[in-house]
Amino acid sequence: MKVTLNVNGASHWLDLDTRVTLLDALRDHLKLTGTKKGCDHGQCGACTVIAGGRRINSCLSLAALHDGDEITTVEGLSDDELSDLQSAFVAHDGMQCGYCTPGQICSALGMLGELSEGWPSHVSETLDGPVRPTREEIAERMSGNLCRCSCYPGINAAILETAEGS
Amino acid sequence: MTEELKIDGPTQARPEDAHAQGVLSREAARPDGPLKVSGRAAYAAEYLPEGAAHGVLVRAPGRGKVRLANRAEVEAMQGVLCVLHDDRMVRNAAQGTANEAPVQGVEWAEYVGQPVALVVAETPEQASHAAARLRVEAGGSKGAVTPGEGEVTDEDVTTSETGDFEAAMREGAQTLDATYTTPSHVSAAMEPHAAIAEWKDGCLTLHSALQMLKFNRNEIADCVGVDPGNVRVLAPYVGGGFGSKLGISAEAVAAALAARDLGRPVRVVQTRRQVFEVNTRRSETRQRIRLAADRDGRLTGLGHDALASNLPGEDFAEPVLQASHFSYAAPNRRLRQSAERLFRPASGSVRAPGEAVGVTMFEIAMDELAESCGIDPVEFRLRNIPETDPERDVPFSSHMLAECLTEGSHRFGWADRPAATRQRQEGEWWIGTGMAAAFRVNLLMEAEARVRLSPEGVVVETDMTDIGTGTYSILTQIAAERLGHPPDRCEVRLGDTDFPPGSGAGGSVGAASTGTAVWLACTEIRRQLAEAMGCSEADLTLKDGRATCGNRSLDIAEVIGDGPLEGHGHLQPGKALKKVRQSTFGAHFAEVAVSDVTGEVRVRRLAGTYAAGRILNPRTARSQCHGGLTWGIGMALTEALEHDRRDGHAVNRDFAEYHLPVNADVPDLDVEFVEERDDWAGPMQAKGIGELSICGSGAAIINAIHHACGVRVRDLPATPDRVLAGLA
Numbered sequence: 081m082k083v084t085l086n087v088n089g090a091s092h093w094l095d096l097d098t099r100v101t102l103l104d105a106l107r108d109h110l111k112l113t114g115t116k117k118g119c120d121h122g123q124c125g126a127c128t129v130i131a132g133g134r135r136i137n138s139c140l141s142l143a144a145l146h147d148g149d150e151i152t153t154v155e156g157l158s159d160d161e162l163s164d165l166q167s168a169f170v171a172h173d174g175m176q177c178g179y180c181t182p183g184q185i186c187s188a189l190g191m192l193g194e195l196s197e198g199w200p201s202h203v204s205e206t207l208d209g210p211v212r213p214t215r216e217e218i219a220e221r222m223s224g225n226l227c228r229c230s231c232y233p234g235i236n237a238a239i240l241e242t243a244e245g246s
Numbered sequence: 247m248t249e250e251l252k253i254d255g256p257t258q259a260r261p262e263d264a265h266a267q268g269v270l271s272r273e274a275a276r277p278d279g280p281l282k283v284s285g286r287a288a289y290a291a292e293y294l295p296e297g298a299a300h301g302v303l304v305r306a307p308g309r310g311k312v313r314l315a316n317r318a319e320v321e322a323m324q325g326v327l328c329v330l331h332d333d334r335m336v337r338n339a340a341q342g343t344a345n346e347a348p349v350q351g352v353e354w355a356e357y358v359g360q361p362v363a364l365v366v367a368e369t370p371e372q373a374s375h376a377a378a379r380l381r382v383e384a385g386g387s388k389g390a391v392t393p394g395e396g397e398v399t400d401e402d403v404t405t406s407e408t409g410d411f412e413a414a415m416r417e418g419a420q421t422l423d424a425t426y427t428t429p430s431h432v433s434a435a436m437e438p439h440a441a442i443a444e445w446k447d448g449c450l451t452l453h454s455a456l457q458m459l460k461f462n463r464n465e466i467a468d469c470v471g472v473d474p475g476n477v478r479v480l481a482p483y484v485g486g487g488f489g490s491k492l493g494i495s496a497e498a499v500a501a502a503l504a505a506r507d508l509g510r511p512v513r514v515v516q517t518r519r520q521v522f523e524v525n526t527r528r529s530e531t532r533q534r535i536r537l538a539a540d541r542d543g544r545l546t547g548l549g550h551d552a553l554a555s556n557l558p559g560e561d562f563a564e565p566v567l568q569a570s571h572f573s574y575a576a577p578n579r580r581l582r583q584s585a586e587r588l589f590r591p592a593s594g595s596v597r598a599p600g601e602a603v604g605v606t607m608f609e610i611a612m613d614e615l616a617e618s619c620g621i622d623p624v625e626f627r628l629r630n631i632p633e634t635d636p637e638r639d640v641p642f643s644s645h646m647l648a649e650c651l652t653e654g655s656h657r658f659g660w661a662d663r664p665a666a667t668r669q670r671q672e673g674e675w676w677i678g679t680g681m682a683a684a685f686r687v688n689l690l691m692e693a694e695a696r697v698r699l700s701p702e703g704v705v706v707e708t709d710m711t712d713i714g715t716g717t718y719s720i721l722t723q724i725a726a727e728r729l730g731h732p733p734d735r736c737e738v739r740l741g742d743t744d745f746p747p748g749s750g751a752g753g754s755v756g757a758a759s760t761g762t763a764v765w766l767a768c769t770e771i772r773r774q775l776a777e778a779m780g781c782s783e784a785d786l787t788l789k790d791g792r793a794t795c796g797n798r799s800l801d802i803a804e805v806i807g808d809g810p811l812e813g814h815g816h817l818q819p820g821k822a823l824k825k826v827r828q829s830t831f832g833a834h835f836a837e838v839a840v841s842d843v844t845g846e847v848r849v850r851r852l853a854g855t856y857a858a859g860r861i862l863n864p865r866t867a868r869s870q871c872h873g874g875l876t877w878g879i880g881m882a883l884t885e886a887l888e889h890d891r892r893d894g895h896a897v898n899r900d901f902a903e904y905h906l907p908v909n910a911d912v913p914d915l916d917v918e919f920v921e922e923r924d925d926w927a928g929p930m931q932a933k934g935i936g937e938l939s940i941c942g943s944g945a946a947i948i949n950a951i952h953h954a955c956g957v958r959v960r961d962l963p964a965t966p967d968r969v970l971a972g973l974a
């Protein structure tokens with residue numbers, strides 16, 4: 081079927097098998113391989129992208145469901161210069177093998193948005209107050225993104241620094 | 247010319263101290279970092295060529311003779327190009343450094359989950375759909391799948407005995423005789439095993455997620471029956487390995503066979519559930535540990551008897567006792583290791599094979615005996631540090647356990663700890679602390695590297711891989727330091743068998759082995775520069791692209807003249823390890839909270855103090871230690887691959903059911919390195935650091951649970967049900 085995906089500001093017209101996931105559309109059809117596939121079952125977060133302003137697991141969503149949607153992938157976060165969050169990941173060594181990293185970064189961006197909108201989490205003190213980006217909040221909200229290299233200390237430090245800087 | 251080195255003895259000179267660039271052993275960001283955070287580092291499945299077909303592996307549902315019941319029907323499905331059912335397909339991944347094909351064949355399935363067919367189609371969706379339709383019949387063959395019930399032959403048992411162990415056990419002032427178990431573990435690297443195979447004029451190009459390319463090339467060549475010279479393997483970026491990508495695996499072999507049959511490139515990516523069963527797991531272990539101590543808390547008897555399993559035809563047996571041979575002094579010793587044949591998925595190396603489970607369980611036993619002796623656990627270990635290797639009459643190349651224990655306990659604030667258990671409570675939570683030592687044998691492997699120096703800068707080439715270990719970073723630093731260039735003028739190219747063969751990544755050998763090969767290659771270039779400058783290599787100072795000799799100072803570009811200078815380094819492990827016992831050491835400290843209501847355990851603090859020779863880049867080394875510590879949390883609390891009691895299959899084979907530690911499970915981790923230079927480790931005096939922190943960190947947590955609430959867990963992991971059973 082015909083699908084239009086607006087990815088990182090560019091429109092793409094694709095003719096896809098209805099079974100193609102958003103993740104495979106990005107990776108195999110648009111050659112945007114920055115978004116990773118770790119499990120294809122919504123269990124690892126490596127495939128996280130921002131769709132319609134929210135972080136989602138792109139492996140759990142069919143491309144056909146995103147006709148006309150605005151999608152941001154890791155490739156859309158920087159051109160020549162890395163974004164602050166990306167630079168912070170490098171500075172804090174928030175990666176080793178790097179396979180979970182694009183998902184961590186997209187997820188962190190979405191998560192910071194949720195924080196600034198005041199969405200509470202399991203560790204928030206109140207359900208309706210503003211939420212501060214503490215280490216606990218970040219760890220809780222980033223727990224859908226697995227990192228087997230276990231770069232959580234660097235990931236959290238990078239996100240915290242970025243949140244505090246903005 | 248090649249600069250050769252065989253490590254037969256100590257290297258006393260400290261040439262690195264004469265280096266001027268000042269980048270080695272300093273904190274440095276990964277040069278590959280910007281590529282990884284922007285999605286530009288490409289992994290195996292991402293080199294998709296035009297016209298590639300897509301393959302999906304299909305597993306056997308039982309053990310026994312295999313039949314594809316509806317092959318023709320599946321072959322007729324939309325988009326399907328072939329159903330490969332070829333006897334050259336492999337049963338499971340090759341063991342690390344196998345250098346030849348693993349067991350092959352699809353007529354018979356030896357374990358449930360063995361890949362026995364590959365369905366290839368025009369698109370991944372068609373291939374997955376058709377693979378799901380393929381009806382495989384296999385089964386009917388019974389075989390042992392439960393630990394303790396498998397066949398053990400004489401070749402599968404090794405024993406070593408020193409003194410009179412039984413007498414020591416009879417006469418000890420305090421003794422311990424306890425049995426511990428660990429379950430199967432998986433590497434669970436985030437990048438699934440993947441391969442893209444393409445043939446041209448009888449030559450195979452394979453992009454695959456692999457750790458040790460020089461071996462992998464020979465393995466795949468042997469599998470598909472071509473000369474290794476006609477095979478090129480590429481893996482410039484690998485999304486984690488932890489042992490699971492040491493040897494060639496099923497998807498690569500099937501992709502290569504299908505691509506040759508079809509005359510077009512084929513990509514095969516293992517599904518996450520396949521990753522859990524096709525690639526080697528860490529064997530479950532049963533460990534009986536017996537210890538005897540005298541009145542002063544000195545060990546008089548040390549016994550460690552371990553049982554692990556593997557499939558028939560695999561010669562790897564989890565080397566559980568590796569560190570028990572030298573970790574503690576005791577005049578009377580009995581060590582016995584056996585491997586039984588179980589028809590579970592094959593076992594093999596997973597991060598720190600041997601010590602990860604061997605040291606961890608032994609350190610729990612040490613905690614138990616320290617308690618019965620009434621001696622502080624740190625002090626108990628300090629009292630039992632051996633002077634020399636307790637089983638072979640050789641000295642240690644360097645022994646830093648005491649320093650690690652002392653520094654680590656100071657840093658953690660161990661002195662404030664009450665000796666008794668169940669002393670601190672916060673609401674429903676019992677709070678306690680525990681510690682454990684860390685040991686990991688240090689190895690070197692043969693490695694080669696090529697370095698070119700031109701006016702444009704330095705280029706390093708080797709087929710070594712960076713699986714997240716920081717190889718790009720440290721090889722850059724070594725070359726920059728040795729040749730006096732800023733790191734951004736050094737380019738490291740890895741993961742291509744067209745380059746000289748490095749060691750490969752595994753067993754914590756990469757940095758010291760391939761790093762030394764790069765070091766040697768640079769030595770050769772330094773000598774050429776010195777010659778051109780008319781001085782000796784030792785008198786040459788290279789910094790920021792300038793060469794200085796006495797009072798002569800020149801731009802290196804001027805010294806080089808027209809052609810680039812080239813150096814080739816070749817390291818071979820020599821007789822050094824026959825003359826000394828070499829290990830890395832550490833001390834782990836943990837603070838946990840245990841819920842009195844649910845038995846849930848939360849790790850509040852976790853710290854490691856390590857000695858691993860010269861640390862080449864503290865930042866990447868620390869990250870690796872974070873990894874091992876986190877694996878320790880997983881091993882202690884959540885990780886267990888469960889096998890079905892009837893047929894041995896891996897039940898919880900995905901991330902939803904096999905629980906890796908997630909972000910919120912991991913507290914801030916405190917990692918410290920103790921300054922050490924091990925002269926027996928070659929000119930860099932560096933040792934492996936990638937695995938040390940999983941060797942005992944789990945024990946510190948288990949021991950902390952005991953201190954917190956009095957429950958002693960001997961069967962890992964310490965899930966709430968097990969802890970609660972003890973609390974009741």
Ligand code: FES
Pocket residue numbers: 116117118119120121122123124125126127128137138139140
């Ligand atoms: S690939 Fe989507 S969550 Fe794992």
Ligand code: FES
Pocket residue numbers: 174175176177178179180181226227228229230231436485486714
């Ligand atoms: S960096 Fe390797 S999985 Fe996160």
